Amino acid sequence: MKRVVLTLIAVLVTAVGLLWPVIANAGSGSTDAGVDPVVITDYAADLTLADNGRLTATETLTTEFPGWDKHGIFRFWDVADAADAEVRYVPQDISVTMDGQSVPFEMSSEQGGRFKVAKIGDPDSTVSAGTHTYRISYRVDGTIRDGNPGSFIWRVIPNGWKMQILKSTSTIRFPAAPTSFECRVNDGSPCTVGEPDASTRTVTTGALSPTTGVAVKAGLPFAGPGQDRRPWGVSMDPVLGSSPAVPITAVIISLLTLGAGLFWTRRSREDTPLLPVMFEPPADPQSPKRFLGPAATHFVIHEAMPKKALIATLFHLAEQGHIGLERASSTDWTITARMSASEYAALDGPSAVVMSALGLTARGATFAADGSTEAGEKLKGATDQLTKTTKSWALTTGVLRRSPFEIIGRVVVGVAFVIGALLMALGFVPTIVGLPFAAFMIGGVGLLLAGVGTRRTRLGRQVWSRAGGFERLLSTPSNQDRLDFSAREDLYTSFIPYAIAFDCADAWAAKYRYTTGQEPPDPVWLPGLYYGAGAHGLMSGGTSGLDSFESSLSSSLSAYSASQSSSSGGGGFGGSFSGGGGGSW
Template identity: 40%
Template sequence: MARHGKRLAVVTMLVALAVLGLSWPLLHQLFSANVTHGPAIDAESTITDYSATYRIDADGRLMATEVLTVDLPAFRHGIFRFFPAADPTDAHARLLPTITAITMDYGPVPVSYSWRDDRSVFVAQIGDPDVTASAGPHTYSISYTIDGVLVKPPTGLGTFTRHAGANPAAPSATFYYNAVGFWAMKIDTARVVIDLPGPSGLVQCAADTSGATPCGIDGAGSERITVTAADLPPQNPVTVRVDLQVPLPDRAGLPWSVRFDKILGRSVSTVVVMALLSTLAAASGYLWARRSREPEPGHPVMYVPPEGLGPVQTVYIVNETVGEHALVATLLYLAERGVVRLSGGSQRWIITGAGTHEQWAALDPVSRKVGEALGVTTVGDVFRANGSVKAGKKLSEATTALTSSCSDWAGTTGLMVTARWERVGRIAVGLAMPVAVMAFWGLFTLTMWGLPFAAFVIAGIGLLSTGVGTRRTPPGRGVWSRAAGFERLLATPSSEDRFDFAARHDLFTAYIPFAAAFGVADRWAEKYRTAVGSDPPTPGWYPVQRSGSPAALYSSSGFRGFDTAVAASISAYRSSQSSSSSSGGSSFSSSGGSWGGGGGGGGGTW
């Protein structure tokens, strides 16, 4: 039951981490909601002339060419142009540009492209990063296309300060766009020519909400509209709305808004494929982990441990791990067998060798390995568990030797064998973990790419459980049954499994090391109290407390105190070996103005 609860807690934690890894772009957008898209104001640069030609065909495709004359200061590489993918009239549509040509001073120029702000803004960075442009005027030409710029009325509503023409009937389509975008520098003059797929109806424009910055409209009622403006402050777009009496073309859309693009991308079919892959990965991880579970044998109550096994071996054959108290339980076992003497107390303990060569040779190999690691296999040899780094190093080495010797013992005696397919599964889960983290981090562009790997890890986490990778043989399962039955004797109340302490009085203290190894020494003592009606006896091989009742022996000041002293020494050694490191990073952010309606973006210098 405890294992099941622990596994459930791990799975819950992994699911929570996967959800966080998948959806962190939403949290990022939430915390940066007060940052608007657009470059910071550039007071040193000026667009002396902005001329654009927009041609819209009957399919709703915009073919644009923008020509900018920019007066650059010294030490600038060039300009950049950004395009927001979000359509303010339809959360499910995208205004995605296709750049067809970019020139500088009527010649070729280096351009780099990137997606920013969680793939919501496309940026064309124009200029050579290794060379600065000369100070003075430079002419840039940017040509691009965007599909789906005709929208259904009455979308594109807003405050417009200039009106021209009229709608002869309710419009069937509308062109709603920032004819001049959010540019970081002031614009002296701007002129935009818009060729339409049919005669315009009502034409409106605005450079602000008050009319303090006027805009002009020419050609209302025709298929060519000209919009002009002058003395535009930085980050001050000019928005136009043109109503049309033309069939509204179909627009491509997605089931999700642009804020999910960093997570899901812009392809429904890809999302479906990733969902199927994640389902398959989860199914394969679950089945793989399920096949790795070894069915438990029956374990009737046993009144003696399996013959020839020490405490740690008994725990290992049941749990395939030596447990948290292996070293202390082994030291108690060595004291009970008379090959060492324990003295001291609190945080300072002395372990003195007291056994002959024959006595050590008669012990199981695992317990003998601990004596060898601590150097107490000769009469009179002393080891002090005093919390020092030196003592901690030896105790840590003894713990390592304990674990490896248990594994070797189980294999050489034929009780356990390697399960190669299970080990392959462990490796697969181990590799899938970092891949999922890297994908969620955004290394593969979209966070959903991490979902199949995360699903495999979550469903297959059981492959990392203790014991996966080895299998007990038929003889091993027999020993497992007897060892688990003996654990049942130590851990269950007397009302369930009675033990005649009167007839087996000496066995209570002999079994204390086994109870300590299983972590049930307190329950073993309580079982004695319930059955006999008095406190359990103090073993002669353990230092008697100077004060308090024998009951204190099984509390935090008794065996657990010895455990704490050993752990303190190991902790001192491990702390001396530890080190830490730190790293830093950088981020990109942008800011801009608040006026503007349609798409179109803007830009600045760099």
């Protein structure tokens, strides 16, 4: 189940990583309708169209700056075609001059690459008041629309200029005389078409308000040469790139890396051995005369610590008579050491570190689980030491061995995640380029589960078989008739710590009821079991000693955690810019 959840999370993270440019740009757009203080007194566009669809353009802008703190102007191009989502018009070979001299400019993209922006001017200096002339040159391929005959539709003055334009002249040179030609201004104001020669047309206008463009449409006497198309809209360009070859290649490689991750994960799993029902815990390989404790028994089966490892271990010690549990109040408990030095030395490793962490190494020593920060700190230390020692015990006894194959797999999954995340997040390549790495992570996410990195030895599989069989005894209704609780009065209570470790205490109590027809007995090592009437048995309703003890430990741990926490804060701001045409800055 954990592997399924992790896989679903990995798939979700990958989907977000792939599509974040689309998500981020879904609601972007400018709401600024202000008029730019810089005025274009004369807008002259010179366009030359080749029969292969290449358009070479030079725009000469005569501007009047008011003398405010302006660094220059900007020009941006909308690469999308509103009438055909598969076509792109990407400006190339952009060059800019100001007053006949070179001027610095910086190119960038907005809204996931839909707009190519040229920010013209020096950020460290401002433009003086008066008249300044900018010349912007560029080329665009694939501008002749498909069809026979072909056609040319173009905005000689883009809609997005935020400056007022006092007059404009656009000259369009065709490779052959157009069969038809017309112009149109956005707001319906007039435009005049001139014909200097058979293959040239001019379009002139008077004053144009900000965000008012001029479009031309020409019929051509030849078929369109074909446009570079992409089978997706411009919003998907940051995801899929500029060519179908990019996503196709990425998907093929991703299938291979997904398979590699799945194979690696499958190789990391161990086949479950036979689990015949066992009527006692497995023997400790280090000392066959004693049983494994609850935490170690659970760890051998699942290669993970039980959720209530500390409680199960303390109850196990209490059941053996090594400690006494005394209820000090409805919420507080006192633990008292009852073992001699020799008995302490004979304890298994996990039990010994718990006793040591709680200061219970000498007979008569006590520990108060009273909800205090100090108690919580000791309990936290005991839990950490129990986990560390149990894992170390499994390796030193030869139950487990380290698996370099699985350890390397974990590292590779981590590296794949980092590389995939960087490729998707940084934006210098289409996000789908990161998919092969993400696919390996999805297939190999099972390598991140507990237990991966170690494998059970032959001895470990034998102990696993016995421990798993014992878990079956406590957690399933099978073999009820073979349990003779009457022959051993403490049989039920002695296995309670293991039932807690396996999280099947209710099932173990139900098995006792079914077998004997009676309520489970109260363990003598857990005093003051209930308050109030109507409660029967350790795991039935009411306020039980188990609940009280667990609550006491949780209260202490919570107090410690609260003392370690600290407040944090932060803030930020953000914004966006979009549009089409240009303005000043």
